[in-house]
Amino acid sequence: MQSSRAQTGVPPTGNVAGVDRPGGNDSVPKRSTPKVSAPPLPETLSAAQLARRERIIEAGLSLLRSHDHTQIQMKDVAGEAGVALGTVYRYFQSKDHLFAEVLAHWASQLVTNVERRPLRGSTNAERLTDVLHRSMRAFQSWPQLARVVLSLETSEDPFTREIFARNMARNTKVYVESLQGLPDEVAKDVVSVATSVFDLQLRQWVMGSQSIADVYDRIARAVWVVLEFSERLPATSVA
Amino acid sequence: MQSSRAQTGVPPTGNVAGVDRPGGNDSVPKRSTPKVSAPPLPETLSAAQLARRERIIEAGLSLLRSHDHTQIQMKDVAGEAGVALGTVYRYFQSKDHLFAEVLAHWASQLVTNVERRPLRGSTNAERLTDVLHRSMRAFQSWPQLARVVLSLETSEDPFTREIFARNMARNTKVYVESLQGLPDEVAKDVVSVATSVFDLQLRQWVMGSQSIADVYDRIARAVWVVLEFSERLPATSVA
DNA sequence: CGCTAAGCTAGAATCAGCTTTCATTACCTA
DNA sequence: TAGGTAATGAAAGCTGATTCTAGCTTAGCG
Helix, strand or coil: CCCCCCCCCCCCCCCCCCCCCCCCCCCCCCCCCCCCCCCCCHHHCCHHHHHHHHHHHHHHHHHHCCCCCCCCCHHHHHHHHCCCHHHHHHHCCCHHHHHHHHHHHHHHHHHHHHHHCCCCCCCHHHHHHHHHHHHHHHHHCCHHHHHHHHHHCCCCCHHHHHHHHHHHHHHHHHHHHCCCCCCHHHHHHHHHHHHHHHHHHHHHHHCCCCCHHHHHHHHHHHHHHHHHHHCCCCCCCCC | CCCCCCCCCCCCCCCCCCCCCCCCCCCCCCCCCCCCCCCCCHHHCCHHHHHHHHHHHHHHHHHCCCCCCCCCCHHHHHHHHCCCHHHHHHHCCCHHHHHHHHHHHHHHHHHHHHHHCCCCCCCHHHHHHHHHHHHHHHHHCCHHHHHHHHHHCCCCCHHHHHHHHHHHHHHHHHHHHCCCCCCHHHHHHHHHHHHHHHHHHHHHHHCCCCCHHHHHHHHHHHHHHHHHHHCCCCCCCCC
């Protein structure tokens, strides 16, 4: 189930073992059963249940149209989906998990959408910029979702992490595909940098410390700086 | 006081006006005075008060040695500092605010430290990589602080944002200074990208989805890719 | 020196929301 | 149609930040 966290040099989390509380508080470990039963995998559900699950996700997505996810309460989602609160928790481990699924749901629609119409531009830089700008535009038309992303980026919930990782992998794939004629290694590096820039710009925009115009500009600029160099490394020079 | 948030195209926060709750819940606004009085500026405090304030910050920093900030409760900090809980709130608007100051405190020590010993490397790429690696190493020896950073990056608290912005400006300055002979515009772009990469790598390491070795590697690689290009733009070509 | 407001302290009380529980009831399959 | 699983509704748990209260202390001042 859990995927990552199996690397080298993982930082000491410091919260795994409930050793001792800071203050004079000498409380007990308190490791009550973290969760009796994990939510069933979607694959194992009946049609009716899948539908119900879907309904819950769409309810969440729908509520995000007009409300920040921090304002949306689980009971609201349940209500909107026409389902009992407990039912929501049958399908989703936590609020984070639910919204991670919501995000994935939305993103998967987007990707097919992006794939539908071909990328603009004749150079790698132009194409990569185009994809990044498209992604940003998507968030721009639904800022609440951007907030969800930022919030989930630091979620500890394993389900959330899993979904999130899958999501990021998908994005990376799309980005990589916008690059042609580059050695795999180089393409990977370029995409890694592009992703970083996108991430930070998204955050700064959402947090209100950067105008959307600057965001687009910085993304374009970053791509330019990075790619124009990389394309000179291999023999094949563009333009 | 507040600095940013005055740009163009700020995204609709959606949580400013307590219009209507999603569900059928027709609760009242409940906007009791959000905060009667802001914490006094450090400059206006007596020596004894400054000392007390300092003591609180150091208590927070000290507790971070062995505990994640989410595990540290305000009362713990108060206890560690030998101060009443209410006093902590006299000096700091919120938990976020407190930890932002803790972070700033730590960072300011670091910076002077970095400035003390000259940067290694004869090229811009080497020097920038060196600074970034040093910064990362600092976090590596104190992962709890990295977590604080990630958490504060999305804090809404205006005090926190302010402190954070100042911090980031300081970092940027150090980074820029590692670059020599580059047009201002280019240097800015390079640093912007470098910062993004650093940020994402820090997050991925802290969240356990990237080994620390890979983190250093990716940073170096990113700098290489970016800088080796930029240094070819102006007349002066290195190596 | 005596007074007074502001600063402190120790605790207790609020509050908000996610999560969990539980007694029922509805549904599906063998 | 019995047995078991899933869903419902309502009502607690629970955790911690934040706020409030009442009684001391202390520094500055006339």
